Amino acid sequence: MKNKGTIKLFEEKKVRTVWNEEEEEWYFSVVDVVDVLTDSVDSRKYWNKLKQRLKEEGNQSVTFCHQLKLPAADGKKYLTDVANTQQLFRLIQSIPSPKAEPFKLWIAQVAKDRLDQLQDPELSIEQAMIDYKQEKRSFLH
Numbered sequence: 001m002k003n004k005g006t007i008k009l010f011e012e013k014k015v016r017t018v019w020n021e022e023e024e025e026w027y028f029s030v031v032d033v034v035d036v037l038t039d040s041v042d043s044r045k046y047w048n049k050l051k052q053r054l055k056e057e058g059n060q061s062v063t064f065c066h067q068l069k070l071p072a073a074d075g076k077k078y079l080t081d082v083a084n085t086q087q088l089f090r091l092i093q094s095i096p097s098p099k100a101e102p103f104k105l106w107i108a109q110v111a112k113d114r115l116d117q118l119q120d121p122e123l124s125i126e127q128a129m130i131d132y133k134q135e136k137r138s139f140l141h
Contacts, residue, residue, distance in 0.1 A: 016070045017110070018082065026111060027082040029070055030091065037097040047081065054094060085111055 016029040035043035069077040
């Protein structure tokens with residue numbers, strides 16, 4: 001599985017993402033999404049509780065979450081729960097948040113942008129430059 005990781009911003013909050021070239025699909029860090037939607041003090045705890053509740057309810061979307069190595073604040077990569085777009089839409093429905101609808105629209109735009117880049121290589125180069133500048137800036141902060 002060939003993956004390309006990047007950081008996307010939603011309302012100034014980082015959401016770690018990975019593009020899986022083989023599947024042609026985005027994967028999003030579930031903890032980052034929980035942080036965006038809930039403004040929770042501890043997004044990991046919130047996700048663990050939600051995951052437990054969803055499993056008890058028989059929700060299959062939790063079962064299909066993968067773990068991929070994503071960069072953490074300390075610069076190291078750790079296994080992190082990720083969800084593809086379809087799984088993420090299901091999880092978002094389980095989180096009561098006024099940000100849910102704007103976030104869904106944002107996910108759809110991220111997916112559209114990537115599909116456009118696959119069609120037009122020039123857009124891919126432009127996005128690579130944007131990603132490089134964002135990563136450089138995030139390491140300086």
